[in-house]
Amino acid sequence: MTFLTPAFLGALALVGIPILIHLIRRRKLKIVKWAAMDFLLQSQKKQRRRLRIEELILLLLRMLIIAAGVLAFARPVLRAMGVPILSQNTHVYAVIVLDNSFSMAARGTDARTSFERAKAAANEVVTRVLRDGDSVSVVLLSDKPEAAVDSPSFDRSLVRRRIEAAPLSDRTTDYLAAAHMAMRLLRSSKTPVKEVYWITDDQTDAWATSKKESARATWTDLAKLARVNWISAGSGENDRENLEVETPVLGSELVTPQLATRIDARIVNHGIKPRNDLLVNLVVDGAAKGSTRVSVPPGGSATAEFLHQFVRTGTHTGSVTLNDAHNVDGLERDNSAPFVVRVRDRVKVLVLDPRPARNPSQSESYFLVKAMAPDENLESLQPKLREGEGLGGITLRDYDVIAIAGMSTLSQNDREALSEFVKAGGGVVIFPGPDSDARQINSGLQASGLLPARLGPKRKLDEKNGLKLEPSTIQHPALTLFKDTSNLHLSGAQFYTYFPLDPVSDEANLGAVRVMVRFNNGDPAFVERRVGLGHVIIAASSAGRQWNDLPLQSSYVPLIYQLMFYLGQGATSHRNLRLDEPLFLSLPLKDANKPVRVTGPDRRVSSQNSALDARGVTFRYEATGSSGIYKVGVTGSNTEDAFAVGLPTGESNLTYADPRHAATEAGIPANALSVAQSPEQIRTMVNRARYGAEIWYSLICAVIGMMFLESFLAQRFGRRG
């Protein structure tokens, strides 16, 4: 407790007045010569203890009244614990943490977005709360926080400009990440008094990373370093309605004009009211190409399904968009999800069958080739069968994909040729067969750096206990279509013989080796490895009929198509990216060292040259921090392409978390945290945190209350004056 006018404290000596009065009165008491003394003594004896206590209560009460009155004049202020005393001349270092995750685009009933309110609050802090001589840093809060003003700035107008210019991001919120950055800034400052202004929309999921035990220390340390002033800039409604269109799931990114492709988008209702008959539109190349209606229960989701046939080859951009006719959805940002589909005439596949059977239908390659060209009119895949050992005399670059059915051995030259083909962006899929030798395959592919998984000793199962593919284990984008088992069920096939696959670890390229799908016993069924710009997939079982009945299943043809289209996409990275996933383009030789223009979703154009190295002509673009369509063109060339970057999931759930409760749970002591909403509250909150809350009014009330109490007790005890 501190006092604004401590000089008055000297008057505390006045509490002695009741004692003095008591003593003086005692001295000046009238003396009564009394005859019936025995009776008086008798009465007094019985009541002496009670009388003493009553007298003491009254005396203490009177002293308290004086003490409280004097204290009220001294204007005491109550201060939160653990905060250094701040005088009017002490300077402050403030870190303003401004939430710019995309949920801040939510519009409240006042027609302002949370971000507009947050900026206004930040401006209020800089203009009205901080004073000349105070220094400021500004952190933009998201899952990838960045400093808008890094070094402590004394130039408040600069800080205001930076705040005004701060963009809304397409990122999720991660309080812990921002807390780490704020800690770094706070530690770098030598200013003794530090404050953090945390301006956010209070989403529950923003605390997700802070729930770990290890995060607790960060929040506790932050509260030790600085007073945390929490400013809620959200709509303030606890039941915030929001619908989200998730990034569409494409049947394939690479299609041919002969094939219609599925485009599915999940519509998620994050609100508490059911939303029925929602109109969902499919837009391709700027034109509406279809619409459907879905009903979504509260907290649930529904899938909007489209089937679209791309007639023209090339790169097509599109979106699945929710039509919020009633405008009940506060956050429009996630009502549309972009996608890109590449259409090629066909994918060329070289099918190698090292040991063909005399009866072609017994060959390992038979069903594979049949699956690739089921209908001559629909030749999306263009398979070419090569029977016999070795790759001699074949120009591998003429093909997009090489499929080896019943792999046996590879010569040194073949290994090198295959390795070069893959590194340059080609796709290889390897099926073992009855003539395969695990050791030879392992050593051969290992030597060329193409081995996705080591083949273990062959396992044979009886026909009744065959293994099945488990769609729920699918993580790979090439097979995502099969996760929905309503139409196609991969698990229909039985596998009797297979090589257990042990995925290799590629320490140089983390994430390069991926299990695509597993058997129902957990063993990997297909494993992919990214090598250079290309991909190698190895299967645990054969492509032919001898080890499984997969070729007889309705899912066989789609599976082969998915694998071929995935592998056939070439060196260029897939077109539908996550936020921050780099965009990678393999260009023809003619585009070497030419400037490549990237037009971002915000229509900003950036340019950098393509590179020419051992992999050929490539272009890599890392600034994919915004969601939307990125258009790429090479200056002086007709090469054009496009990429889609989807919004991250998780940010659309606007569920409110009370900062007092959540922050305390995370590790900020309640007394180190103040929470405000309006500008007035912010000023009051900060003043209270800095200088404490004045309690003279409460003391005056207490004095009045105690005077009444004294009067009542004096009456009751039979004492006056």
Place this chain on the structure above:
Amino acid sequence: MPSTETFLADPKTLARINSLEIRARTVVEGVMTGMHKSPYRGSSVEFAQHRDYVPGDEIRHIDWKVYARSDRYQIKQFEEETNLKATFVLDCSSSMNYKGESSHLSKREYSAIVAAALATLLLKQRDPVGLAIFDDGVRQYIPPAGTSEHLRMLLETLSRNDSRPKTSVGDTLHDLAERLKRRGLLIILSDLFGDPEDILRGLQHFKHRKHEAIIFHVLDRDELTFPFRDSAIFEGMEGEESITAEPHALRKQYLAAFEEYVQRLKRGCRDLDMDYQQLPTDQPIDEALARYLSVRSDRS
């Protein structure tokens, strides 16, 4: 309580009169105004002696034979009457000096007037009157006699205002009971502050000795109501420890204790067949006495 203005001997008036004799007369006049015959007339058949007729005596008691012989009005006195020797037992301890702020007479002065008045009345009837003054013991004893000189001596003794701090009513009564050989009437005037059991044992002793006793319990109005409001230091008049007290806080307890004590005395007196009369010092003495004597007369 009747208004003091209607009586001749109200304490306010008496307080302005210095002479006890005049005070006594004033009271007697007041008493006589309300009562025209002696309350202590005898009715015994055993003739004792003759005495001169005094106004107030009943004519039927005049011995006409003596009148015929001597031409003097003589009254026949019987054994009962001649034996009525009244002794005033007056408390002169310090506590009797208490005079409340609203009182005009101290208990001692009030008692002296009562005693003087009654003595005057009795002596007018030629009843011998004695006086015992006590505090912690019998300080002075004047045996009963019936002469006017004797009255003067009594009044003079009553007028003295010296006192001792202690009272010992019980012991004094025992002492007196031993001293008074012939049975008679004891008129006790005291505030009776002491152990009521002791006092009652003393009275019991009188009873045993066939004495008749009238107890005038002389109290100040303050002692009956404890009217104090402000805190005060109460100092005992008989050497008790002094206390600082909040009268408000003590009044209830005090009055309860006092009432219990008075009731104990009243009950004790009734049991001993003795008359108990409370005399608050703000009560007109003649009125109080007249009422008492009237009751007494009715009883006899």
